[in-house]
Amino acid sequence: MVNGPPSYAATSTTLPRTQRPPLNGHKSLSGDGVTRTKILLLGLRRAGKTSIQQVLFNNLPPKQTFYLETTMRIVKHTFDTVIPLEIWDCPGNITVETLGAPLSQFATMIFVIDIRDLYNQPISKLVEFIVAAYQANPDMSLEVFVHKAEKLQEDDKIENFRQIHERVSDRLLDIAPEYEQVQLNFHLTSVYDHSLHEAFSKVLHKLVDSLPYLEDLLNVFCANSQSPKAFLFDTTSRLYIATDASPVDSATFNLCCDYLQMLNSFGTLYKSAAADARRPLPTTPPPSASSTSSPSRGPTASDPGTPTGTEGTSTPNATTLRPSRDLFYPSASTSLHPSTPGTTLTYHLITPQLALLALLPTSVYEGRRGLIEFNVVFFREGVQEISQVEKEARTGG
């Protein structure tokens, strides 16, 4: 702890075999020999399914979704984060019969509905899939993305959201009283803000078996570093994989998302800087700007599971590059409120895909920097071990 005797046990403890996370069902071996968790993406034509997939997992700028072509056949997209995913983007006219795979294979069904579609057809289609999915697998998480939410004013948005929710519930009750128990999760989403990232993150949390362990690590990090909020983010998709126990407020989440986006957009610059760093040092050091980003050597350089890449993780004024061999853990920070007491947002790469984003009192960040870095090292070790266990379980290794 920053004040009082530090207790790092939970961050550094390795998980005994018996406590290791079990794998939940609904995963299947994909062509690359990895057991992937499957997500079904459904909805009427032009609802925004492909846009959601492309914006989240292919870094497509939201405005360019306008040029996406209609999906004619099921497209299976794979994405590797703390768990390997397989997302099935389906054409708008798909039915339970033409899906070509049993619904029981899927861990999650996401139905995308345009917020202005209060009509019979999209609601009927949604209800048809809910009933089929519930019958095939009552444990499947059923998510409804009420999408393109930014198109409506606040009052209309809430009203349409409410009506869609109500109509779906009424229709389910009309079919059979037992469907009252179906757990449906409704989210307001849009590709034009971070609501999509927040909603998809919540979907992902239900699929990550190791979530409680990651949350524990974050709680211990926060307690030991006086951090009011910390997230473990997937750097490419900007989905948060886990957070500490304090409530998530959208403003903080948006800030973290924006900061990651900014760091990602300087990735190519950083890539060349990292390549330079592997060359012999020049006799004169580069000019030093106010440094907000620095790569740090990790604690276990011989660990084969540690990251070697540095792409997408730096600000342009990185100044303290040192020669690196295999291991490279960039970090960065930015001040959010310059006036005292002040808050600093920090970024630390944890694995090649995951980064820790934490809010810290500026006084702690500036005055107890060594301790923060120390806590990050133990946090990193814990997350790396959890990721390794997930990986072994998925590849049978």
Ligand SMILES: Nc1nc2c(ncn2[C@@H]2O[C@H](COP(=O)(O)OP(=O)(O)OP(=O)(O)O)[C@@H](O)[C@H]2O)c(=O)[nH]1
């Ligand atoms: N305003 C707004 N438009 C969106 C949003 N998401 C997607 N769109 C637009 O909706 C249109 C259809 O998007 P697609 O992603 O192709 O929809 P789809 O559900 O995959 O459509 P099909 O392939 O025909 O099944 C495009 O013009 C997108 O730009 C959003 O959040 N807000």
